[in-house]
Amino acid sequence: MQALLSFDKAPPFAAPLRFFLTAPLFALAAGLLLAVAGPSLLASRWVPGLLGATHLITVGFMMQVMLGALIQILPVVAGANLASPLATARWLHAGLSAGAVLLACAFLFVVPSLFTAAAATLGVTVAGFLVATGRALRGVPSTSPTIRGLKLALVGLAGAVGLGVLLTAALAGGWALPLLALTDLHAAWALGAWAGVLLVAMAYVVVPMFQLTPGYPARTSWRFPWLILGLVLAWSVAVAIGLDPLVRLAQGLTALAGIAFAALTLRLQAQRRRARTDATQRFWQIGLASVILALAMVSTAATWPAVAEEPAWPLVAGALLLVGGFMSFIVGMLYKIVPFLAWLHLRNCGDGRMPVPNMNRILGDAAMQRQCLAHLLAVILLPAAAIRPDWLARPAGAALALASGWLFGNLLLATLRYRRYHGEIMRGQAAT
Amino acid sequence: MSHPKSKHVVDARYLEPPEPFVRTMELLDTLAPGERMLLLLFREPHPLYRVLQKNGYSHETELVADGTFEILIWR
Numbered sequence: 015m016q017a018l019l020s021f022d023k024a025p026p027f028a029a030p031l032r033f034f035l036t037a038p039l040f041a042l043a044a045g046l047l048l049a050v051a052g053p054s055l056l057a058s059r060w061v062p063g064l065l066g067a068t069h070l071i072t073v074g075f076m077m078q079v080m081l082g083a084l085i086q087i088l089p090v091v092a093g094a095n096l097a098s099p100l101a102t103a104r105w106l107h108a109g110l111s112a113g114a115v116l117l118a119c120a121f122l123f124v125v126p127s128l129f130t131a132a133a134a135t136l137g138v139t140v141a142g143f144l145v146a147t148g149r150a151l152r153g154v155p156s157t158s159p160t161i162r163g164l165k166l167a168l169v170g171l172a173g174a175v176g177l178g179v180l181l182t183a184a185l186a187g188g189w190a191l192p193l194l195a196l197t198d199l200h201a202a203w204a205l206g207a208w209a210g211v212l213l214v215a216m217a218y219v220v221v222p223m224f225q226l227t228p229g230y231p232a233r234t235s236w237r238f239p240w241l242i243l244g245l246v247l248a249w250s251v252a253v254a255i256g257l258d259p260l261v262r263l264a265q266g267l268t269a270l271a272g273i274a275f276a277a278l279t280l281r282l283q284a285q286r287r288r289a290r291t292d293a294t295q296r297f298w299q300i301g302l303a304s305v306i307l308a309l310a311m312v313s314t315a316a317t318w319p320a321v322a323e324e325p326a327w328p329l330v331a332g333a334l335l336l337v338g339g340f341m342s343f344i345v346g347m348l349y350k351i352v353p354f355l356a357w358l359h360l361r362n363c364g365d366g367r368m369p370v371p372n373m374n375r376i377l378g379d380a381a382m383q384r385q386c387l388a389h390l391l392a393v394i395l396l397p398a399a400a401i402r403p404d405w406l407a408r409p410a411g412a413a414l415a416l417a418s419g420w421l422f423g424n425l426l427l428a429t430l431r432y433r434r435y436h437g438e439i440m441r442g443q444a445a446t
Numbered sequence: 447m448s449h450p451k452s453k454h455v456v457d458a459r460y461l462e463p464p465e466p467f468v469r470t471m472e473l474l475d476t477l478a479p480g481e482r483m484l485l486l487l488f489r490e491p492h493p494l495y496r497v498l499q500k501n502g503y504s505h506e507t508e509l510v511a512d513g514t515f516e517i518l519i520w521r
Contacts, residue, residue, distance in 0.1 A: 024493075093492035158490045158509065222488035222513075226460045229488035229513025287460045354463065 025085055025099035027359045027432070032107045033082020034348055035425055040074025040114055041341065041418035045392070047122075048411025053403035058325045059332065066121030071336050072204065073136065074114035075418075079344050080212060081106060081143055083351065084164075091219055092161045094150040102146050109139025117182075126186040133182035140175045144168060159235035163215025166239045170207030170246070177203055195253045195261070205335065206268050207246040211239045213343055214275060224294050224350050227282040234278070241271055266316035269309040276302045276309075293382030297346025300386075300393055304338025329400035337414065338393040345389060345421060352425055353377045356432040364439045367446075371435055377428040385424055388417040451518055452484040459488050459514060467494055474503070474519065482520040490515055 044067040048055055055063045085103055088094045096102050113136035120128035147168060156162040177200040184191045222229050245268045252260035280302050283295070291299075311331040315322035322328060353373040361370045392413040399410035447455045456473055458466030470485050477483060485491070490507060498505055498519060506518045 090492055091489070093490075093495060157507065158515070160489070218513075219489045222459070223463065226462070229459070232509050232511050232513050235513065 024089065024358065024362070025096070025103070027355055029099045029103035030082045030086040030355070031352075031429065032103060033078050033110075034352060035422065035429065036107065036111055037075045037078040037082075038418045038422035038425065040070045040078065042415050042422065043074070043118070044068075044070035045411045045413070045415030045418055048399075049408050049415060050411070051407075052411075053407040056329060056400055056403040056407050059328045062121045062124050064329075066118040068332070068336070069117045069121065070114060071341070073110065073117060076209060076336075076340055076344060078107075078110050078114070079348065080209065081110065083347070084147065086351070086355070087216075088147065088150055088164075091158075091216075092151065092154055092164060094147075094154045096146055096150045102143075106139060106143055109135055109142070113139055120182070129182040129186040133179045133186075137175060137179045140171065144172055158218075159230075159232070159239070160215045160218045162236065163211055163218070163239040166243050167208055167212035167215060170203055170209075170211050170243065173246070173250075174200065174204035174208045192253070192256075198261075198265070199250060199253050202246050202249055202265070202268060205340070206272070207243050209340055210272060211242050213340070214238055214242070216347070217275075217279060220347060220350070221279060221282060221298070224347075225283060225298070226287040228285050230278070230282065238271070238275060242268065245271065262316045262319065266313045269313035269316065272309045273306055273313070276305045292379050293386050294346040294350050296383065296386050297342045297349070297389070300390060301339050301342030301346065304334045304342065304393060308332075308334035308339060326400045330397040333396035333400060334393075337396050342389065342393065345386075348421075348425065349377065349382045352428050356428060356435075360432065360435055360439060363436060364443065368439045368442050370439070371431075376431050376435075377424060381424055381427070385417065385420040388413065388420050392417045449484050449486075449516075451516060452482045454481060454483040455486065456483065457486045459486050466491065470494060470519070471497075477521075479521075482518055485517040485519060487515050487517065488513055491517070 047063065047067045047070070051063050055061055055067065059065075082103065085096060085099050085106075088096060113132055116128055116132035116135055119125070120132050151161075151165060151168075154161065156165065177196060180191075181193065181196055181200055183189065184193060184196075218230050218235050221227055245264050249261060249264035249268065252258075252264055279298075283298070283302075286295075288295070308331045311327065311334070315327060315331070353376045356376045357370060357373045364370055392410065395406055395410035395413045399406035447457055449455045454473060454477060456466065456469045458469060461469070466485065466487055470483070473483050485494075494517075495505060501521075503519055503521045505520075508516045510516060
């Protein structure tokens with residue numbers, strides 16, 4: 015029985031952990047950038063420093079956690095194993111971290127050669143990841159909506175990074191491309207077809223598992239990833255042929271589809287069996303409310319383009335979507351994944367014969383709930399700062415820096431406790 | 447709990463990890479030769495599949511409309 019309990023094929027803890035510990039530092043940098051640069055950073059969505067801060071969050075924080083987590087969860091949710099997870103984690107982490115720094119610096123200092131270096135680093139790194147995961151997923155049938163969603167999300171990642179590389183090349187080389195339309199399309203691939211579809215595919219597993227809700231209805235689950243990818247593809251065709259009404263239709267429908275998914279998740283959460291609201295649940299509530307607001311703004315802008323010309327409109331929607339939505343979901347999941355992995359690896363290293371501390375002893379709910387309050391402050395202040403940058407830009411930046419620094423502190427604490435318990439178990443084993 | 451597919455059922459849909467895994471293993475230990483058990487979950491348990499395969503068990507999975515994965519296990 016004890017031998018059976020060993021979860022084989024789990025990648026070493028060091029493989030995903032490096033991503034989880036580095037990611038908050040990029041969000042911290044984004045917060046500090048806003049706190050230092052102040053109101054000028056929020057003059058419009060095209061301010062280079064703001065684009066730099068945005069990519070510190072999207073590439074430095076989001077992509078870092080998402081790709082790192084995929085190394086861990088591919089065997090769990092898809093039964094697919096990377097050939098050498100630790101080696102993959104090492105080069106992927108180095109490439110993503112270097113690429114995020116280069117890209118942020120390219121925007122901050124507007125240096126063409128840095129754009130080229132960032133595009134090359136991120137392009138090669140993500141291409142390498144796609145090859146590695148493609149090999150792992152080869153021959154894995156789509157027996158669940160999660161596996162199908164995962165595969166489609168990887169198509170989304172290729173599209174997002176491909177367009178990103180094209181945009182940086184255009185910026186570095188001064189190419190005559192419709193940069194505004196392509197930037198929106200890049201965001202649609204990155205946040206819809208990649209991050210959105212991946213989040214949906216993961217939600218099918220983690221929402222019922224962590225929050226003890228009913229499952230997502232099967233028919234909806236199978237269709238939703240295809241719907242998002244199809245809409246983003248239609249959006250791409252519309253940009254390619256220069257058909258603006260179709261661009262706006264695809265934009266509006268993509269946003270409405272996201273709202274429908276968030277509403278379905280809220281409905282499932284309302285039927286949850288867990289009486290107490292833990293930190294993960296709290297983060298998901300913040301995330302779902304933010305996403306619904308942000309996507310309502312996106313669909314409004316698609317219907318009445320005049321409102322999107324108000325400079326604060328896309329900034330409010332962007333802050334809500336990235337920090338309020340994606341960051342909240344990701345932090346909520348990290349707070350389940352890190353203590354669980356620590357517990358799992360401790361139990362496996364003790365061979366089931368040594369006592370293993372409860373997950374709460376690795377990272378307690380109270381510490382996560384306190385950090386959640388700091389995160390909520392940032393989620394409120396950042397959109398408000400887009401409306402009143404002169405008053406709130408610096409406090410909002412400071413709030414994001416505080417929440418991210420605190421997240422780093424919590425995850426570091428969990429890591430140190432894991433190491434201490436690991437040492438105790440190894441010593442205990444040696445003594446028996 | 448009974449189910450048309452088996453009288454031996456672990457309904458793990460509202461249990462946190464690693465409870466579904468532990469309860470499945472405990473029930474498998476009590477099965478008589480030729481008997482089948484059914485695990486109900488809102489996800490596909492790939493780590494469990496590997497353990498089952500290693501120990502000579504077979505399984506068959508069906509995703510039903512409400513999002514439940516019905517996993518029939520036998521040896």
